[in-house]
Amino acid sequence: MKGYSFFDIIGPIMIGPSSSHTAGAVKIALAARIISGIGFVKVNYYLAGSFAKTYLGHGTDRALIGGSLGFMPDDERIKEAFTHAQKYGLEYNFIPIEDPSLHANTVIIEMKYPDGTITKVTGCSLGGGSMKITDINGDKVNYTGHYATLVIRYPDAKFVISSITNILSNADVNIEHIQTSHSDHSMVTLVIELSEPIDSKFIREISELEPIDSVNFIPPLIIRR
Incomplete structure (x- = not known):
């Protein structure tokens, strides 16, 4: 059985009410931004499981936009993520989906670039600020952000x-x-x-x-x- 540390239970320093729905979400979107490269002008966030049900009340929407803009989980700017997205000209959509095969806190991030290029990164939030990237443009991976x-x-x-x-x-x-x-x-x-x-x-x-x-x-x- 896995042992849990103090930080796994209480979560990291972050902006928002829930480490699963904010810190983990920020890190997923931030990793997707780095993997895909900056310069995208539109992002579609496909939300599964509890992400789809609670993304408005738990601040997951602001957290994802913040990560896409390059903010870390403790960045105060996450509170005004919508304003910053407008400032940088970033369009976004939140699209709830139903897929029982996906982890409860999963988001598929689709980034669109001016030249028509589209990249997709899938990640799930595991609690306590931990996350995992599971798919990059159709390739199955297991990236956790620990290294x-x-x-x-x-x-x-x-x-x-x-x-x-x-x-x-x-x-x-x-x-x-x-x-x-x-x-x-x-x-x-x-x-x-x-x-x-x-x-x-x-x-x-x-x-x-x-x-x-x-x-x-x-x-x-x-x-x-």
Whole structure:
């Protein structure tokens, strides 16, 4: 049985009445923003389970917009998230959905860019400010925000992972977890959780490898205890 820490029970420092519906929601949207990249002009939030039922009263709507704007859970600006979204020209919609297969506090975040590109990131809030990203553009993943993380996309090819791990070895960081996912036979999503943040020059080296399509670095969003 899992042991629960003091912080799992009372939750983190945050803005809002519930860590499941605010802190977790902020982190999901913030991770989605980093994974997909800034510059999106419209966001659709598809809300499942209790998110769909209570997003208005529990402040989940403000929390999600705040995360999409780059705010952390303790940022006072979350209280005025709607005003800030208007200021930055961000359009948004909240769309309740019914899907019994999804976790009770799940949101699918669909981000639209000026060039027509659409990205989708799915995450669920686990309570106490914890969250998990479960899907990136159709690729199943298991990202929790506990570690500094690289999310790398590339066309399926041999020896790519070994080339990346060689660069990480030169960066003198340990790999805590590594996972790959294929939504189809052409593209791979590689998620690498690291023992500590990595210098930007090594991220640049990875991005310059021949088959790499994109590299996104996500700092730890949850304090490890």
